[in-house]
Amino acid sequence: MSEATITETRNQRWALGIVGFLILVSVLSFAVHEYYIYISAYLWFGFVYGMCLQYGRFCFASAFRDLFAVGVPRMVVGIMIATILFSFVSAFVTATGMSTFHAAPTSIAATIAGLIFGVGMVFAGGCASGSLYKTGEGNGVSLLVVLSISITQATFVDLGGWFNKLVPQSWHESALAKKLPAAINAGDGWVDQYLAGYIWNQPIVKFSELLGLKDASFAGAFLGDFLVGVVVPATVLLVVVYLFWVRKNHLKKVAKGGENATFGDELAGYWGMIASSKRTALAGLFLGIACGLQMLVIEGLRIKFGVRNAGTLLSRLGHDFGLSVSGTVFDPGYWYVTTQEAQWVGWLFNKLGWNNMDNIYFGLNNGIPNPAINPADWMSLALIGGAAVMALLSNEFKFKKPTKELAVWAIVGGLLMGIGSRLGLGCNVGAFFARVALGDASGWLFGIGMIGGAYIGVKFFNWWTERKMAKEMAAFDL
Amino acid sequence: MAMKFEKKAEGLYMLDVTGYVCPHPQIYTKKALEKMKDGDIVELVFDNPSSSESIAAMCEAQGNEIVEKNMANGKYVWKIKKTADAAVALSR
Numbered sequence: 001m002s003e004a005t006i007t008e009t010r011n012q013r014w015a016l017g018i019v020g021f022l023i024l025v026s027v028l029s030f031a032v033h034e035y036y037i038y039i040s041a042y043l044w045f046g047f048v049y050g051m052c053l054q055y056g057r058f059c060f061a062s063a064f065r066d067l068f069a070v071g072v073p074r075m076v077v078g079i080m081i082a083t084i085l086f087s088f089v090s091a092f093v094t095a096t097g098m099s100t101f102h103a104a105p106t107s108i109a110a111t112i113a114g115l116i117f118g119v120g121m122v123f124a125g126g127c128a129s130g131s132l133y134k135t136g137e138g139n140g141v142s143l144l145v146v147l148s149i150s151i152t153q154a155t156f157v158d159l160g161g162w163f164n165k166l167v168p169q170s171w172h173e174s175a176l177a178k179k180l181p182a183a184i185n186a187g188d189g190w191v192d193q194y195l196a197g198y199i200w201n202q203p204i205v206k207f208s209e210l211l212g213l214k215d216a217s218f219a220g221a222f223l224g225d226f227l228v229g230v231v232v233p234a235t236v237l238l239v240v241v242y243l244f245w246v247r248k249n250h251l252k253k254v255a256k257g258g259e260n261a262t263f264g265d266e267l268a269g270y271w272g273m274i275a276s277s278k279r280t281a282l283a284g285l286f287l288g289i290a291c292g293l294q295m296l297v298i299e300g301l302r303i304k305f306g307v308r309n310a311g312t313l314l315s316r317l318g319h320d321f322g323l324s325v326s327g328t329v330f331d332p333g334y335w336y337v338t339t340q341e342a343q344w345v346g347w348l349f350n351k352l353g354w355n356n357m358d359n360i361y362f363g364l365n366n367g368i369p370n371p372a373i374n375p376a377d378w379m380s381l382a383l384i385g386g387a388a389v390m391a392l393l394s395n396e397f398k399f400k401k402p403t404k405e406l407a408v409w410a411i412v413g414g415l416l417m418g419i420g421s422r423l424g425l426g427c428n429v430g431a432f433f434a435r436v437a438l439g440d441a442s443g444w445l446f447g448i449g450m451i452g453g454a455y456i457g458v459k460f461f462n463w464w465t466e467r468k469m470a471k472e473m474a475a476f477d478l
Numbered sequence: 479m480a481m482k483f484e485k486k487a488e489g490l491y492m493l494d495v496t497g498y499v500c501p502h503p504q505i506y507t508k509k510a511l512e513k514m515k516d517g518d519i520v521e522l523v524f525d526n527p528s529s530s531e532s533i534a535a536m537c538e539a540q541g542n543e544i545v546e547k548n549m550a551n552g553k554y555v556w557k558i559k560k561t562a563d564a565a566v567a568l569s570r
Contacts, residue, residue: 004550004551054527057531059500059528062500062501062528062532066501066504066535069501069504069505069508070501070504070505070536071536071539071540072504072532072539074532122501125500125501126499137527138552141499142499246539249539249541253541276538277535279531391527395551395552396527397552398525398552400497400525401497406497406498461501461502461505462505465502465505465506465509466509468481469483469506469513472481472482472483473483473513475485
């Protein structure tokens with residue numbers, strides 16, 4: 001047997017092992033109690049997301065970064081396809097009243113958060129979800145990014161003391177006026193006062209409501225949130241990308257520099273851009289559909305068990321540790337990445353003696369349940385597993401130790417993404433992808449910031465790589 | 479491992495970005511192609527799967543020809559030939 005065949009067989013066994021382990025988790029937990037099927041639902045959607053992301057090399061960081069850096073539009077296209085599909089399926093779910101989505105307050109803070117996040121994802125070499133799937137490919141740099149995002153968030157949300165001095169008095173007063181439970185101590189902590197004193201005062205803007213339609217209606221969901229909120233802006237965005245990055249090269253090939261270009265040539269160019277990376281487009285298609293279906297499945301399970309949040313299920317099962325003062329845990333009902341990352345480190349910090357349940361983020365809503373029974377944590381773990389299976393089956397899995405240079409970028413990038421995602425109430429998935437798809441205007445504001453951040457990050461990397469290339473090439477006549 | 483750019487023969491270069499994650503492999507490849515002469519070939523060595531899709535799309539858009547693609551055990555070795563058309567595209 002050749003070495004390649006041996007590797008292939010070994011990879012297939014590992015892939016089978018991962019799938020077998022996840023099946024075992026689902027079956028055994030269900031045997032203990034039927035409530036654990038809730039965790040399995042998150043787990044298997046995470047697994048599908050991981051497979052899609054790895055297959056399509058689906059990384060939000062590369063969307064505008066690769067466009068600005070090397071003129072490649074494939075990921076912008078992939079993301080827009082996924083967003084449109086996710087939005088279409090979600091419109092059905094929303095119209096039938098089965099949506100699990102809560103829109104976020106809309107303000108300039110989303111754009112600033114997106115900007116910080118955008119720079120971070122370029123430095124780190126991957127967005128929050130991209131770093132998860134690349135961890136599944138055996139990439140040590142990406143694992144470091146995930147750790148950096150997780151630790152930064154868990155620390156950032158509980159910063160008080162000196163950081164309180166940076167809080168405007170109006171935020172402080174407004175936070176106190178919310179009369180939150182005493183255990184939360186909303187007047188202490190930068191993030192607490194940012195949330196309760198500023199963010200919560202901002203309006204919630206959904207495209208359906210802007211048009212005077214009820215969002216949980218067919219007209220609101222399809223006309224407002226899907227058509228006006230997603231299809232129109234996504235199409236315009238892709239036209240801009242075509243005009244500035246694709247058109248010139250395309251017309252040079254088909255119409256002698258564009259002098260004799262017909263409308264048909266332009267349409268062919270636009271379609272060529274959409275279909276240029278079948279892998280990415282296909283991944284976007286499946287990802288979009290799966291994201292919409294997850295809302296339906298989770299809401300169905302909530303109705304079946306008569307709960308509104310997984311915290312009630314955990315409590316009924318006797319797992320009281322780490323529930324928020326409201327008895328809830330983080331249970332978005334759709335794809336999300338960063339909060340569960342903050343939670344597992346938050347849980348660890350708490351076990352090490354850090355009282356971090358007196359802040360809004362952990363204490364009031366999300367809790368810090370044991371990662372082994374945290375549904376959203378299983379979604380991320382299974383995402384890594386799904387990506388690993390896909391990478392193993394295509395022989396792309398490879399353990400890679402981070403170099404010092406990349407480790408620094410990973411930690412700095414993860415730190416910026418961690419801060420950006422807490423300021424923006426989510427990452428490229430929670431604050432951008434899901435919100436845009438569900439007609440929440442704050443999603444586009446975060447997206448605009450991410451694009452700006454990607455531009456700044458690319459400018460920096462161009463300078464950095466130019467410097468290194470110049471040294472390497474100094475010896476040649478180039 | 480640090481990035482390596484070597485001249486293997488007249489008109490043949492080797493760019494090794496093994497270990498690098500996005501966006502390094504694609505940016506280094508773009509910069510190397512920008513600096514090379516028409517008809518020169520670069521043997522690109524990398525191991526970041528997501529860069530493969532971006533580099534292929536970049537070559538397609540700019541008209542550079544990927545003359546050989548090999549992949550074994552997660553390591554990619556691609557030969558890319560710089561074309562005259564690409565010189566125009568890259569100079570934009």
